[in-house]
Amino acid sequence: MTGVRDPEIPEGYSFDYINAEVILNRLSVEKGRFILPDGMSYEIMVLPPLTTMRPELLAKLEQLAAKGGKILGPKPLKSPSLQNYPECDKKVIELADKMWHSKGKQINHYGNGVIINGYSLEEVFKLFEIEKDLDTKTAPVLWTHRTLPGMEIYFITNQSDAKINIDPSFRVSGLKPQLWDALTGEIHYLKEYSEAGGRTVVPLEMEKHRSWFIIFTNANNKKTGFSQKSNFPELKILSAIKGPYYVNFINKETGPAEEQIFTTLTDWSESENEKIKYYSGSAIYSTTFNINDIPKNSGLFLDLGNVAVMAEVKLNGKDAGGVWVAPFRLNVSDLLKKGTNELEIKVVNLWRNRLIKDNSLPENKRYTWTVVNDIKENEKPHTSGLLGPVTVKYISN
Template sequence: MNIGDAGDVVMGEFWTGDFFSSQSLKIAASCAHLNGTQIAGAESFTGNANWLEHPATLKNLGDRVWTTGINRIIFHTYTHQPGDVGPGYTMGGNGLEFNRLNTWWKQGKAFLDYIARSQYLLQQGKNVADVLVFTGEASPNDATLLSEISAMGFDYDLIGTDKMMKLTAQNGVLRTDSQAEYRILVLPESVWMTPEVLSKIEELVKNNVLVIGKKPQKSPSLEDYPHCDNKLMKMAKSLWGKGLIKDISIQELVKEKNFISDFTTSKGFVKDISYTHRRDGEVDIYFVDNARQESLDEICRFRVGGKQPELWNPETGEIREIAVWKDNGNGTTDIPLHFESDEAFFVVFRNLEKEKNHFVDVKIELNKPEEEIFPGLEIIKAEYGTFMPVGLVDVTQNIRNSVRNGSLNLFCGFNLSSSDPAPGYIKEVRIDCEIDGKRQELRAKEGEQILIRAVRSLEILNAVYGRFEADIRHIPQSYAICDVTDYIKSQFMSGMKKIPVDDNLVKGNQSDLGPERELHIVYSIAGKIQKKNLPMGTTLDMSQPWPVSRVLTNGDKIIWTTPIPGSLTYTTVSGKKKSVQVSSVPQPIRLTGPWNLCFPQDSLHLDELVSWTNLPEESMRYFSGTAVYKKTIDIPKKWLRSNSSVELDLGNLAEIAEVIINGKNMGILWKPPYRINLGDAVHGGKNDLEIKITNLWPNRLIGDENNPDSKTTFSTIKVWGRNSPLLPSGLLGPVIIRPYQNIELK
């Protein structure tokens, strides 16, 4: 932390893959906030991509990084390409292949626009955090991650010794020398502290700052020893003895003081929904992220009152005043928000220039048709239980097997596990054991050795190896994981479309499944492999989602736009309750064959949409790049009335689409759901539709391994062989033209 004080742009890093570490990110963001600088950077998307990453796979991780306080993505890596034959030069397989020879380079502009819009807002004003966490006086020190603070709907920053000594306080508010403000100071879990630091804390407490933490007992310095210890203990006895500082948890303090969360939902903490908050003068800017691979509807509560909320969509650049919201009169505002799968957006609060019409409550009842299972759904693997945190593996049995006659000589390294649980990170092993009847916890970093020689007995109770995030302060317990693949398959085969995630998945199983049970499922749709992790209490839904019915502002008007008949009841801010009905909406049109599919060197007619890997021509099966689907579509004139709109839904595809209708480019669709409003680009009758689909490099690389004499690619590494499976590619559908009814609400 002290080193970060001197940096103009402090950076952390993060890797792609299942394991996500936020420790360096929290340090970098905290340094930027304490230094008063606008930029907190990160070396981004490091890993072994092998040309499998694309904007849709990167977005989820990038959004999560922004909620830690990082606001500048610095790609790892752009490799110079002196030639024009792809995929080209690499960094030996390390890093994202972010360069001009990647298949999606041109279409990736839409993703970069998303990043640019988001980071513009994330760099405005100052970060809002309630809690300051002192990392202690050890050097070097690591991040102190307190996930319990985030779970309560608050944010926090870390602070080192140098900045700690510069803190000031007035009326219970902590201030840094850059004028960042906090309400609570949390001390480290340590018995060590110098008298100078505790004296500074005493000064802050006298200015009514709330401080919690463990009472220090000794000074880590030999300066003025042993008087320094006596001085420290005397101050500590006074501060903790009088209750000026309490050794209680942050949860206890928040409950005692009845603090209002900065952001929460009507359900309290919802896993996979996270936020960050900045304030620029009188404007409050919240970035809210749904990291779950499914849509969510939540009533979100923001600690802002008396201001007009707006929704800023970084995917499209669209800004709308929010139509449905309620000022609770206590400095908070409730807003019902719909999140699509893996969607994030900004909620911006600005001062009301004048009282505008809006609704405080809306209830919608729709006459939904029967939902259908995703076509081509295949359940590959489903497991239920309490899983080991990502980045860690249970190595208890391995270490037990290494015990010989009450002795253990253990080297900490890759030998402990069959695979690397956290590639690119320094790992450690933690062992819970009994040595001659005495319970102990032993720890060793990679490259270190543990040597135990018990006199009577040595028992290994629990052992875990990997990357321990700073908020994992114990040795995680390993629990039984139940394979529920066959049960899930049978439920879907019997006609079930939604399956509750609860213990009925393992009915009759008496194993201890642990306290934080989840369903981890791997499945494929039209050959595209996908994953979901669903906590207990949620629902596994494999039906094709209908687009939602929304209440939106359009200038000074409030519009209900719906693709399905139904009724809507709304309550205005003045308390009036009204209802409207939509009795019918035209049925969507499913676009079937024929399609004209054009590759750069060839074309063919398709009677139905299939993956390119199923096409008859070898050059098409192994194709990597962009191909174009062409079709003439007929849109009924009645769909284009003033109270109607038309949407194109591409269903499933791999991996990026660009839509052109009647010669007008409608934009790039780079993440699901692949839907776009056709606006005034369409007319009644015949319309020319073009859909450009871009896939990834592996298929062409696999093809060249099968036909080395006609090789068309060049790369400095080989990761794909002749027997590697081809990746589903192209437009997979179903493709639907969907009408909406738009009703003005007054």
């Protein structure tokens, strides 16, 4: 849902749009906050810069304000509807005159709540001492926050094309932070944090476009992963898997029919073999590597380095999972063994490379077609394949 943001929302605060149906049927006020049944709660309701409102909606706002809700916005002057006209306009005027003293700048205490008009949100937050919910110090992140009994849930996403290290300050105290990774399903305690003045600062590390759930709770979680002393412990290389890699391109019509041997991991688009250079689809990399010793009480990871664009991994014949965003890394603590390990990596790239090749061929020689052909003249094939370096890493606590 989208809409007008007037006044603008200051940095460090978040919001949701809400429509009349939700206000009428689901919104309530508890302890001065607007509450929804699914756990979302809000300090202030901001009305759009309009002077019209249906009488039944205004009546619900009057109830919410009387129970303690804070409402910021202009005084309604009439109904936008002709239903029950002119009684609808009379009802709006009657209710609005009770809630707003005038059309100008004002702070009107109404019941247990407050009606505000003509103030910026910065002024309102300062007036009611509402601190920033999440202070990220202009870091390139988006976030949202939900409250559940005994739990504060923040969802944070890195919107940049680079890895970032941030120290966000959360409007939370008395609860311990956990990191829930929606990508892998893993949960970790965040042991590095500081608490002061009703706020908690948690150092976070985020790869490009990565997202975390940061959960504040005192409840013990039996699903937490391996023990780690720092929030984002250093990973050390246990083994570098240099190959050679035996590569089978699945589509034999458009790719090489024979198994290829990659002594080094290279970008398909830079190959001198046009069946590799313009290949689109999946290819399976196979190799073996040896592990002499496995560190005790440490998480073990297979790091693929760089992948264009997705990969599915099997280690010793068992599924290790799939990757499609950086870091291209999988937890293989239960799959890695001492001695010889068999590794199989199925990589899939974009189909655009084949489209680029087919665009240069007569129609009767093409393998693909598309309704919208947006291939640019002389467009080069895009980076593809397993680029590496592929390593096995362990946590250095």
